[in-house]
Amino acid sequence: MxxxxxxxxxxxxxxxxxxxxxxxxxxxxxxxxxxDIQRGENRLKQNLDIExxxxxxxLGIWMRELVNLVLAREEHRKIVYSDFPMxxxxxxxxxxxxxxxxxxxxxxxxxxxxxxxxxxDKLTPFLVAGExxxxxxxxxxxxxxxxxxxxxxxxxxxxxDLSVIASYHCDQPAEAEQLLHExxxxxxxxxxxxxxxxxxxxxxxxxxxxxxxGSQARKLFQMFEEVIGxxxxxxxxxxxxxxxxxxxxxxxxxxxxxxxxxxQPISQVSLTHAFFLNSMPTRDIAGKQEALEILCGEVEERxxxxxxxxxxxxxxxxxxxxxxxxxxxxxxIEQSGLAIRIQIPFWLSPWVMARHPYRxxxxxxxVGPCLDIPHSGExxxxxxxxxxxxxxxxxAIDFYPYxxxxxxxxxxxxxxxxxKELGIPVLVLExxxxxxxNYSAGQLRTRVETFAELLRAAKAAKAE
Numbered sequence: 001m002x003x004x005x006x007x008x009x010x011x012x013x014x015x016x017x018x019x020x021x022x023x024x025x026x027x028x029x030x031x032x033x034x035x036d037i038q039r040g041e042n043r044l045k046q047n048l049d050i051e052x053x054x055x056x057x058x059l060g061i062w063m064r065e066l067v068n069l070v071l072a073r074e075e076h077r078k079i080v081y082s083d084f085p086m087x088x089x090x091x092x093x094x095x096x097x098x099x100x101x102x103x104x105x106x107x108x109x110x111x112x113x114x115x116x117x118x119x120x121d122k123l124t125p126f127l128v129a130g131e132x133x134x135x136x137x138x139x140x141x142x143x144x145x146x147x148x149x150x151x152x153x154x155x156x157x158x159x160x161d162l163s164v165i166a167s168y169h170c171d172q173p174a175e176a177e178q179l180l181h182e183x184x185x186x187x188x189x190x191x192x193x194x195x196x197x198x199x200x201x202x203x204x205x206x207x208x209x210x211x212x213x214g215s216q217a218r219k220l221f222q223m224f225e226e227v228i229g230x231x232x233x234x235x236x237x238x239x240x241x242x243x244x245x246x247x248x249x250x251x252x253x254x255x256x257x258x259x260x261x262x263x264q265p266i267s268q269v270s271l272t273h274a275f276f277l278n279s280m281p282t283r284d285i286a287g288k289q290e291a292l293e294i295l296c297g298e299v300e301e302r303x304x305x306x307x308x309x310x311x312x313x314x315x316x317x318x319x320x321x322x323x324x325x326x327x328x329x330x331x332x333i334e335q336s337g338l339a340i341r342i343q344i345p346f347w348l349s350p351w352v353m354a355r356h357p358y359r360x361x362x363x364x365x366x367v368g369p370c371l372d373i374p375h376s377g378e379x380x381x382x383x384x385x386x387x388x389x390x391x392x393x394x395x396a397i398d399f400y401p402y403x404x405x406x407x408x409x410x411x412x413x414x415x416x417x418x419x420k421e422l423g424i425p426v427l428v429l430e431x432x433x434x435x436x437x438n439y440s441a442g443q444l445r446t447r448v449e450t451f452a453e454l455l456r457a458a459k460a461a462k463a464e
């Protein structure tokens with residue numbers, strides 16, 4: 001039933017045969033039927049550069065993690081969950097301190113989004129269950145956390161023995177996990193910070209913020225050791241640093257290769273599967289790196305051959321609509337004749353690459369919220385501006401995710417700043433990165449096509 005689908009996800013025939021009992025069991029729990037399989041095949045073929053081996057290998061990592069997630073309770077002694085926007089380094093260093101057969105680590109919300117959402121278009125039951133279980137609609141709750149809660153409540157995935165969550169982006173992860181603790185008894189370790197800088201502080205380091213977040217990281221690691229019964233070790237930290245740096249820097253090269261190419265060589269949808277692995281702790285470190293190396297080579301070959309998914313010379317845009325659950329939104333933008341040069345937060349701005357004086361592991365974790373968007377609203381605007389400048393775009397599409405407490409406040413500030421300082425138009429689109437029940441590519445198409453015509457006309461006039 002699913003052989004062709006798994007081949008599209010990079011599975012080899014012998015792996016499909018070997019893993020069939022586990023896949024059958026997981027798909028039965030997930031309620032995946034023939035109709036879902038066919039829909040998944042069609043969505044992969046229509047929206048991703050599925051002919052590229054690197055893309056298929058990334059899909060394979062996500063699909064394997066979906067099966068692992070569903071079967072985690074029967075195959076492991078302990079389970080640890082986290083989710084976006086938790087940074088990968090603390091998760092990975094904890095994971096690598098444990099035995100793979102003993103402890104399972106996952107970001108269940110992202111795994112479900114990238115598979116049940118993007119591939120099968122089957123998120124609604126999880127969202128509804130989350131809404132009915134303490135995260136009601138109409139209250140601007142994060143749909144990512146509604147999905148993961150709903151999946152647990154429905155019994156599709158197990159409740160964890162420990163949840164490790166970051167609360168320095170917004171209040172939603174901490175709020176959702178407090179519910180998980182109070183109602184379902186799951187222990188929760190929080191990585192907190194002090195996101196209270198003044199306008200004008202960016203991009204300066206704030207030592208007390210770093211030290212405070214570092215102290216929270218120490219408490220988090222201590223709770224992990226107590227609940228899971230495993231001591232963190234230095235080798236795990238070193239391996240984490242090395243693997244994370246290699247993947248992030250190579251991904252940076254790929255993002256810049258695509259962003260500066262004309263025509264745009266692959267769809268930005270195909271990059272989402274690589275990007276979200278930046279925050280998902282998989283033990284398949286070698287497979288993740290191999291997929292990225294292969295994809296880089298394939299994209300470089302396309303660039304050299306002049307192949308693209310949009311016309312050469314198409315207007316280039318900066319886009320903040322990184323929607324993991326539905327590939328049709330991004331594809332619609334590209335099909336409207338716009339080359340998406342860069343999506344946030346794919347590109348590491350120069351500030352993120354800056355050197356810092358902190359060397360103790362927990363303090364190095366504490367640096368994270370001070371280097372990127374979590375620093376402040378000012379940082380958010382500045383990083384958006386830096387993306388536009390670095391990739392010399394003709395316009396920007398700024399997504400207004402109405403349920404995102406961290407993102408929404410800066411949308412109109414960003415629009416005004418880009419239009420005033422760079423002199424390029426900005427289109428604001430409303431939606432939700434993790435829940436597309438209330439909008440669709442079709443509903444947004446007319447506005448995007450009109451914006452594309454505006455950019456084409458402006459580019460033609462500039463060329464005269």
